[in-house]
Amino acid sequence: MHFELLPVVVKPMAYLDPGSGSILIQMLVAAALGGAYLIKVYWKKIKRLFTGKTDEPLEQPDQTDEAAEKK
Amino acid sequence: MAERLQSSFRDPCGFLYTRGGTLYRQVNRAYQAQYDHLMTSGLYAAAVKAGWLIPHEETDAQPGLPDLAYKVIQPERVAFISYPYEWSFSQLKDAALVTLALLRRALEFNMVIKDASAYNIQFHRGRVTLIDTLSFDFYEEGSPWVAYRQFCQHFLAPLALMAHTDVRLSQLLRIYIDGVPLDLASKLLPAKTRWNLGLSTHLHLHARMQQKNAGKALDSTKTRGRINRIGFLGLIDSLESTVKGLNWKPAGTEWADYYQITNYSDAAFDAKKALVADYLKEAKPETVWDLGSNNGEFSRIASEQGIETISADIDPAAVEQNYRIMCSRREKHLLPLVIDLTNPSPDLGWGNQERDSLTRRGPAGLVMALALIHHLAISNNVPLLEVARYFAALSEWLIIEFVPKSDSQVQILLSSREDIFPDYQRDRFEEIFKQVYQIVRADPIEGSQRTLYLMRRR
Known part of the structure; x- marks a missing residue:
């Protein structure tokens, strides 16, 4: 995970109406989902420590292929 | 101009x-x-x-x-603009996953994607691609994802309905141009989906929050700065695992195992392939629309020569199979689509001009209609002249297979109904099509009773 923190000079120019309900639900669940996400990221790091695997990138989506077929 | x-x-x-x-x-x-x-x-x-x-x-x-x-x-120009109501399950799922992957990647550069419209996604050289370069906007720490509602309506709701209720519900996207309303999706989904954490949050609870807050003004000072970056990433991650958890397998539908039950011998199958290849050499089209393509076996004769090919079928299972083959072989010139020819995609949206009908996205260089005529003329009662006129409106060239009444597939269609099709015979078929087309080639398909034609519009 790497963040390039760049100064935001201009306000975003959203043209969609995000919808009140859709904003409120995000506020409601963001903390919990963020927590779950952190646990997931660190769990992966711990697993890597034991399996000795090098730092693999987080999952990359690829189009449905044979790998998905085998699931 | x-x-x-x-x-x-x-x-x-x-x-x-x-x-x-x-x-x-x-x-x-x-x-x-x-x-x-x-x-x-x-x-x-x-x-x-x-x-x-x-x-x-x-x-x-x-x-x-x-x-x-x-x-x-x-x-770069996309060869053919397709719409989400023309995609199979995995096509929509891949489009959803690439949208989220882009959002996650954008965040690393302090940007977000400000819209999550399925119409911004296209299949370009076999890859799921965002075509709207202007979708990126600055990320403002603390703010929610403005396109969350749109993502749920355009992707999550239809995918959940296809996976848990019925795959044909993808067609709701044709009615609701801005995606499936979440309260409708919530109503149509089976109760068991409430036990799925992702679906219960992003669809069921989301729908209730929308209904509860409809028409209420939001105090923006109270919403600012409430969702930190980790929360934002958590939201993306949760959407991603919810989408990944949705699956649909093509089985038990009409065509899924069609090639196993046709009355084609291997020899006839190969003979037909050779003829199609031959006809394509003669017509030299730049684009091909294979209508009624099943899983794309014959479309690939064109696409493997580098001809941009639409491989369309009415059956979502056949198209799903076709798409999976396309992905596993990394094919670049083929696009499988779900299209019902008896009711092809119309002009839709604002002023009926936002999304083009199938016809308006033409013309194709060549239309292939293999083992299709009996479904149009007999199952759907379309007069042969009307079939000819429609194909002629789509393309100058036509490869068409005539399937006679003696063929077992036609016998099945006629077994439950009156035969009211005196014109449905080879000579009459030729006579009628000659009003619109000139017949360039006509060859019997060895080992079957069928005939293959190459025709050119007059």
């Missing part, structure tokens, strides 16, 4: 237009800072390299609206 495309009018940051047949996108001055950041931060390069974003070049072409213009860019 610049002609503005009717599909891009919502976003004040720019728009698409054509001039002299070339497609351009004007970037407005209002979007200057975002565009420059996209291009110089490395995000554009990363997204294009992954195949997730359409590449473009900056040009000196005259802007469509010079007063507003910052730059004019010329995006």
